[in-house]
Every structure is written in structure tokens, then in C-alpha cells.
Amino acid sequence: MSLTVDERWDLIDRISRETVTAGVYKETLTDVIGEITIKPMTGIPVVIASLYLFWSIFGSFAGFFTDGFFVKFFDQYWLPWWQLHFPDTWEWLYYIVVGDPLADNCLEAFGMLTSGLFVAVGVVLPAIFIFYLMLTLLEDVGYLPRLAVLVDTILHKIGLHGYAIVPTILSLGCNVPGVTATRILETRKERFVMMTLLAIFVPCGAQLGIMQQVIPETMGLVLLYLVIGYFVTGFVLNRIIPGKSPEILMDVPPYQKPLLRNVALKIWMRMREFFTSAIPFVLLGVLMVNVLYLAGFIQWLSCTLSPLFVYWFGIPEATVGPLIAAFLRKDLAVAQLSVIEMTWYQMVTAVVLVSIYFPCLATFVMLLREGWKELLGSLAVLIVVVTVYGGFVHLVGILAGVA
């Protein structure tokens, strides 16, 4: 049996009449609030407030555990216990496991079981936990899609669309899920630009946590340099990389109450990743850096790269060690930088360099999984950016009279 077009429409009408009930739409307060958080005029103050909420709670929570309890535990009990009880039969083993025997705090000791555990558990763990809790709440309330709509115009200037804010925010927790999340972008060009920007300019939660701990006064300036670099490099890449950046239609869900079970599950999944990959990497990082120090490799590299570091970047040659550690864990590198004697601006430059220099090993592996061509491209961009941007930060310091 075949139906004519009119008969088909009649049939559709009949089915619709029987199955669809039409009611009167009544706008609720939640709908209107959803609307005003999406319009630039009223939405931008809300973005500014959300970011404030994020950082304020992040700082208070991480500070509560790290400064309030972990610093005391690790410096007054953990470090002295290891210094007293670890056998010093083999000096090199003591150096690797416990670190400097004269150190009186865990940041300076730099042993696997002292600084390694302090950084991973005492500093990074509370920071990562609160970061993921806040991110999950924003996600489950339904705020992230609104944020994506609001930043859509700005991100189009660097060849991305609003949803690129999702990998960026995820990378502020850890670059690994951030790189994976670039798959939501449609074209190869968009994915390449996003991955490169994440690997270079977006510091992870662990690094933010340690920055909050060791350079709280100048952290704002470091972040400002990274934000400027993110947009300038994105703008340049958008101009020189061939390919398309298409428009997208976004589905913005209504605001809703987060479910405790979903929040707990998401945090658990993200924290599990931290326990299984980040903590071993931190310990491995301390081990490798200590071995390289003992073998004299870092001293040799410091001398070789000294002109670049001292004259071009304006930082002491001793920062070469932390930069090598940064390949394994960037949080570890910032912790190492904090014990090197330098001016506050040199510290800012060094932390910016640690952030933009090579992605950490875990991110490197993720980039490789996305394709070796993308990885090589990102690395080429990275070398140019580190050299140019590092010199630029130094130049700004010279012009401002602080470098």
C-alpha cells in the first residue's frame, strides 16, 4: 500500500492529535536566570564571579590542608624521622631517598620519600581534589555550556569555538583529560591549535597548587603571562595553520541540582587517575633528577645552556635542573625552583618557562596517541614559543626595571 503526500500529512496530523498534548509555557525563575547568565551584559559579571568562587575556594581549601596540617606533619615529623632512621651506609642512596641531610623542610630536602611524597600528597592532593569538586559542580549544575556560549566570540579569534573552553578548563586540572577532550572539536586544525595551546600555556592543577604554596604573591602575574601567551599564540596559529574552524550549534540545558552520586562518581574517577599516574610520576621524577645530579649531567647541561638562560631568559643557570624535572612533573619543578636564590621577577620568568617549556611526560604520551604528526607540529611550535616568549618576558622585566 502506498500513500500520497497529502495522505501522509493527514496521517501525521492524526497521530499528532492523538499523542501530543499542547500546554501553555510558563517561564520560571530558573529559565530566566539561565537566560541572563548567557547574555554578555549580564553573563560576564557572572563569569567573573564564578572564577572568583573557583579560586577562592581552591585557595582556602588547599591552604587549609597544606599550610594547616601537611607542612607541619612533613617538616616536623616525617622529614626528621627519615633523616634519623634511614641508614647512611650508602651516601648516594640516602641522597636519592631522603635528600639533603641538612634540610629542615620537605621542599628543600628533595628526596623521593620526603619532597616527593610532600609534593604529591601534602600539596597536590588537596588542590586536585577541590579543583575536581568545583569543576564537577559547575558541570553538573549546567553552567559550563553557558560559559562556552559566552566565550564563543573570543575563542573564534583564535580559530576555536566556545566548546574549546571545556578542554581548557579540564587541563587546569590535568592536561591528560584536557588533550583527550580536544576530540569534541570538529576539524584537525582546531584540534591541533587546542592541543598545542594546552600543552604550552595551560598549567595543571598540581602546578597551580604548588604555585599557590611557593609563590602566592606573584602567581597572578605568572597566570597573566600565560593567558596573554594563550591568546597571542592561538591568534598566530589560526593565521598560519591551514584548515577550517566551523561554527557550531550549542545545546544549553536548563540549570539543575547536581546529584550527589554523579558528583562522587566523577570525582572518584578523576582522583583515581591522579593516584595511579601522578604519584608514581612524582616519585619517579625525584629519582631521575637526583640520579642526573649525582651523575653530573645536570651540572654539564647548566654550563652548556648557561648563555641562553642567563642572557636570553635572564634567569640563573641553576634553573636547568628544575626544567629537566618539569618534563616528568611540572609541580615538582616549581617546588625545586622555590629553593633557588633569585629575584622575584626571575622567579616569575622561571615559573612561566616551566609552564610553557615541554609538556609533562603524561601529556607527551597523550599527544603521541593523537598522532605523531600533531606531536611533532606541537613540539616545533613549542620550541619557537619558548624561545620567543621567554625572551619577551625577560624584555618586559628589563623595560619595567625589575629584571
Added chain:
Amino acid sequence: MRLGSVYFALLGAVTLACGFVDLMVTLSGEYCSWWIVEVPGDMFRGGWGGLIVLFAGLFYISSARNLSEIHQLSKVMMGSILIWLIAGCDIFARITESIPGGDEGWFNSMEGFQGGCAPPYFPAMLLLPFSLVVIYYIRKIE
């Protein structure tokens, strides 16, 4: 609803003034304390937080007319949410700073904790109870 309009217009003016003072004090770079009010002078709480208090004031003032209309009420709601957010962060920061004992032990004494939570307070914390009035109007409109 007319009373509500007047109330939120006044609250908006006070909130706007608080935000403005926050920003001015931040620009001067010094803390300012008077009676139970303390205006932070740092870039984060004073500058960034002050800007948000200023926005909250603008939300209140822009919704002063025709409060019974849902779009206007939603702006009042948004202003209150911004105040709750700043005040909530300030309260959370005070509590987390008052619990650890510092050099004297793991936990602070009860007196120490109470001292940490005692006045003076930042402007947003003082505006918090006044911003809660919006809940009454939401119930009324529902």
C-alpha cells in the same frame, strides 16, 4: 511589591557604594577598618571581590522597577547570588584559617577559633543577611 522595589533600590545603592569603596581601598593598597567593617586592600578580595560586589549593586538597581515581573526579580536574585558567593567565600576562608592551631598545636583553641570568626567583617558578609530578603519575594511570586 512597591516596598520591595524601594528596599532593593536602597540595598543596591549601599551594595554599589561598598563595591566602589572596596575598589578604592584596593587602589590605595591599604586595609581599612572601621567598627565592625573591614575593607580588604588586596587585589584578590578587595579588587576582584569588590568588582563583583559592584556588579551585585548594579543588578539590584537595574531591577528596582516593577519587581513583580519575573525578569526583574531574576536580576534581584542574581544580585543576591553574587553577594552570597562573595560572602560564602569569605566565611569559608575565615573558618579554614581559624581551625589549624599554627605553632601551638594541630588545632586551634575554642577561643582562638571564635577570635578568628569575630568581627570586623568584609562588606559582603554584612550585606549577606539583607540580601536574603529576595527569598521572601521568590516565595511570594511562586
